[in-house]
Amino acid sequence: MPNATEDPLAARILDTLIHRVGKDAKAARPHDWLAATILTVRDDIIDRWMASTREAHAAGAKRVYYLSLEFLIGRLLRDAIANLGRTPEVTAALASLGVDLAEIEEIEPDAALGNGGLGRLAACFMESLATLELPAYGYGIRYMNGMFRQRIDDGWQVELPETWLAHGNPWEFERRESAYFVGFGGDVAANEAGQVHWSPAEAVEAVAVDTPVVGWRGKRVNTLRLWTAVAFDPIRLDQFNAGDHEGALAGQVRAESLVRVLYPADSTAAGQELRLRQEYFFSSASIQDIVRRHVQYFGDIRTLPDKAAIQLNDTHPAVAVAELMRLLVDHHEIAFDAAWEITKATFGYTNHTLLPEALESWPLPLFERLLPRHMQIVYAINAKLLREARKVEGVDDRAIAAISLIDEGGERRVRMANLAFVGAHSVNGVAALHTELMKQTVFADLHRLYPTKINNKTNGITPRRWLFECNPGLTALIRDCIGDAFLDDASALSAFADHAGDAQVQERFDAVKRANKVALVDHLKGVMGLRLDPDALFDVQIKRIHEYKRQLLNILETVALYDQIRSHPERDWQPRVKLFAGKAASSYHNAKLIIKLANDVARRVNSDPSVGGLLKVAFVPNYNVSLAEKIIPAADLSEQISTAGMEASGTGNMKFALNGALTIGTLDGANIEIRDYVGADNIVIFGLTADEVAAKRGGGYEPRAVIEASRELAQAVNAVASGVFSPDDPNRYKDLMNGLYDHDWFMVAADFDAYAAAQRRVDGWWDDQPAWRAAAIRNVAGVGWFSSDRTIREYAEQIWGVM
């Protein structure tokens, strides 16, 4: 081992290991080295962090607050040192200590405080906010277990707690001094002057836990502030001493249940009340913190909209609208109408879904019992809203019922999307098509009333994590071809297109892709004992398992392909590897069955010698950010095949294209804009459009006839339905297949033939490797616009007024 003290950084890491981790170099295990490295890097980040806060304060700058129930941040070490530009230095320092940086990066827990795209968007946005040097805070919940860890047992999903905090979390700072009282239930009383006083029946303390977020080139460090819950009386000593040991701790257990797990957003099961409690808990703590900071720095609460822009990431924090109103009216004694103007000027709201079952609404009795004062405020806002609406010509009873914050059809419910819409000055969708559909569907009546509120901000991804860090080989190739401008401005990637036809560049591109595939193959051999051929076409669908995302369409096409290869072995088949990964919400029966089907098909296909090496299928367990970082750089084909009109944007689609995979996809979400940017000749589009889907659903769609008319599809559906892939339980997929015959809401049958034909076009293209590589390079060059820096710049200029 070289002398570590010759390297000042190595000396510091060693010192940290001894004095803060409490181990010497001989006894240190990889986790100890990881902690020592993080703590050392963190020390350097803290200086930048404090300077960032001081600068924003001195400038009296307006701050951006991003409220999100999910932050899918993944691992942080590689990101932090890469953004600080210190990867070579840290690698060398650790090497001098006999430690491999890549190895300890790999054992850092993946912070899975989110479900999927919405949570990952929040994480990319935090990084871009720091990169653009905008003072910003992310606010969310510090889940002790977060999203579940997925294991696959005999093909079935098994959900286990994610213990990401088991070794502590060296990134975070607990701020006991930043703690707020959050109440639930109880009574509301008004005095003669009309001042309202809410006396909650119970309360917890929200305590801030801060994580630094480093922007590109370390220019700015922002704060991700996640709330944890503490009971006011963590232990009732009287009860404890009287012998009731468990009862004495009940308060803390109840408080902790607020921050225990993340409920998958589209789960429809129980836990409803706890979920509303979680939403209010973090919204209230965040709004109290924002108001406290504003008053401390600027004195007058009336100037809040000049100094604070609060963005609601979907409706999960929508109760924040009522919470700010409560603080303004009850605590700061501002008149209701004036408070309403302040509130609207402060909030922006991002909508993420048009699926009716995912639009949050709360049973009115539950909302009123838990948040009695907020219920009054919601009624008062609603009265104002409906009075205004009545004055507008053409607003009839039907429109009033649609606009109202209370859904009066059936069981009365509070509509959080309507509350967010009226409480915000800006309401944005996340891709052009989605924004148009918002205007036509969920918010049609509100849009007629407030025609300037809805705007579009197409999602983006950070190129730091999703290109520079996960694909250093491709990054180096691009630098050699076009220089370094794209490192700071992703739109400069467009120059890479000039090299698309260059045989030498193509060869290097192919070598990079192959190396990434070999690395993935090695990884999968380790985790699942699977042998894959890196020269096959890697065809990848990784995302939450949901019927609208149509993993089933892909699986049925796989079954059809399997049939075809066996029936026509003489044809020129291109070897393919079909990779799937994703979690199903724990209460989502069909999604879990689709996971089982993918595994059943994989087992059958992979063990059939008659397909030779031509087709392999794998379902990779526990999809998360770290797994995505390994799979995406190794992908050749990106499956983005949702039922048109149902995927708000997608961001997986952007990551794949940026890493040189071709997309096979429908005209849905951001796929449409991706096609525009990479060129229609460099993407494989198939299937119904959103308008066609709507028309078919309107009537006249007979899936049974469609299935019977397609030989390939009928054979595949019959094989699955009759138990060919589930001989141990032949009826396992009967209901799932009957669903296709009976209603096929997601248009799997309607799109099948077009999809299968598109896959054969892919085969033909892959057979012409120079053409394929040129198209892949054009994809990389074309998607710079989908950088989250561009997205954040648009929010900053057009919604927040901070640029």
Ligand SMILES: *Cc1c(COP(=O)(O)O)cnc(C)c1O
């Ligand atoms: C990007 C990402 C997503 C979103 O993927 P979509 O294909 O857009 O649904 C979900 N999960 C993880 C871990 C991601 O990195």
